[in-house]
Amino acid sequence: MAYRWKNTLRDKDVTDEAAFLNRRQLMAGAAAGMGLAGVGGMPARAQDLEPTSYEDITTYNNYYEFGTGKGDPVKNAHTLTTQPWMVKIDGLVDRPGDYAFEDIMARMTVEERIYRFRCVEAWSMVVPWNGFELADLLEMAGVQSGAKYVAFETALRPDEMPGVKYPVLDWPYVEGLRLDEATHPLTLMATGIYGKEIPNQNGAPLRLVVPWKYGFKSIKSIVRITLTETEPPTSWNKANAREYGFYSNVNPDVDHPRWSQASERVIGSGLFARRQDTLMFNGYDEEVASLYDGMDLKANF
Numbered sequence: 001m002a003y004r005w006k007n008t009l010r011d012k013d014v015t016d017e018a019a020f021l022n023r024r025q026l027m028a029g030a031a032a033g034m035g036l037a038g039v040g041g042m043p044a045r046a047q048d049l050e051p052t053s054y055e056d057i058t059t060y061n062n063y064y065e066f067g068t069g070k071g072d073p074v075k076n077a078h079t080l081t082t083q084p085w086m087v088k089i090d091g092l093v094d095r096p097g098d099y100a101f102e103d104i105m106a107r108m109t110v111e112e113r114i115y116r117f118r119c120v121e122a123w124s125m126v127v128p129w130n131g132f133e134l135a136d137l138l139e140m141a142g143v144q145s146g147a148k149y150v151a152f153e154t155a156l157r158p159d160e161m162p163g164v165k166y167p168v169l170d171w172p173y174v175e176g177l178r179l180d181e182a183t184h185p186l187t188l189m190a191t192g193i194y195g196k197e198i199p200n201q202n203g204a205p206l207r208l209v210v211p212w213k214y215g216f217k218s219i220k221s222i223v224r225i226t227l228t229e230t231e232p233p234t235s236w237n238k239a240n241a242r243e244y245g246f247y248s249n250v251n252p253d254v255d256h257p258r259w260s261q262a263s264e265r266v267i268g269s270g271l272f273a274r275r276q277d278t279l280m281f282n283g284y285d286e287e288v289a290s291l292y293d294g295m296d297l298k299a300n301f
């Protein structure tokens with residue numbers, strides 16, 4: 001299947017940011033020379049995107065378990081021990097169990113995916129993730145016919161997470177997706193950034209990435225995945241149901257009660273931060289709009 005957003009380059013093809021940028025230039029040059037919009041495994045849409053620097057992606061973070069400041073996670077998350085790492089998969093699955101991260105990795109195909117990333121706070125980045133499709137992991141566990149939702153849970157380690165002594169959120173951080181959202185081929189379990197192992201502050205060793213939804217849906221450092229029949233509770237919705245809904249699809253026409261969602265600040269664009277218009281479903285409307293056919297997106301925010 002040739003998805004426009006799908007980059008078929010594998011983990012090993014990406015070494016560091018410099019090599020990554022060189023490769024982009026090469027591909028852009030080749031594309032220009034041949035008068036093509038896209039070349040090989042590099043989809044047209046990915047070429048349009050200017051990836052945010054590794055530095056910005058890994059130092060400007062939201063990971064409240066390590067503090068609520070944007071610079072807190074990079075300062076504090078080194079205390080998180082990610083080896084060994086177990087992920088419990090349970091609920092409505094044929095093969096429930098405690099899966100070791102290494103065993104999961106041995107069975108999954110890691111790809112590079114260059115995605116827009118839009119936080120509900122109206123800032124955005126472009127991140128070259130490495131990861132595998134959540135659909136493949138769910139297939140490994142064997143989803144049963146009664147399952148309608150997928151619930152996710154972050155590790156809760158008071159000894160390693162200085163932020164969880166503050167009741168900012170009801171810990172552990174939890175999130176959820178409808179099963180069709182979870183098995184959509186865009187939905188990624190990220191294990192790397194720019195071809196390097198994902199840093200702790202970005203959610204090591206394994207975090208969700210749902211590029212058409214606000215960033216808080218993309219839960220970090222996952223220890224449990226549960227298939228359920230009913231809509232699972234989600235952290236930000238529990239904290240403030242009026243401001244944060246279960247769906248949280250990026251939508252420039254549905255404002256946050258306290259600010260506009262029509263535009264976004266582009267992280268890394270320098271001293272005079274550039275703003276750009278926010279796109280419906282964060283630019284992934286062609287791929288995901290059909291998931292919400294007939295749904296009132298204002299009521300189901």
Ligand SMILES: Nc1nc2c(c(=O)[nH]1)N[C@H]1C(S)=C(S)[C@@H](COP(=O)(O)O)O[C@H]1N2
Nearest residue numbers: 061062063064119154173215216218219220
């Ligand atoms: N466990 C957990 N996951 C989390 C968060 C968090 O505080 N804790 N913050 C969310 C929010 S609000 C955003 S915008 C993204 C930020 O991801 P990044 O730091 O990799 O950019 O992570 C999301 N996942």
Ligand SMILES: [Mo]
Nearest residue numbers: 119120215216
């Ligand atoms: Mo966010």
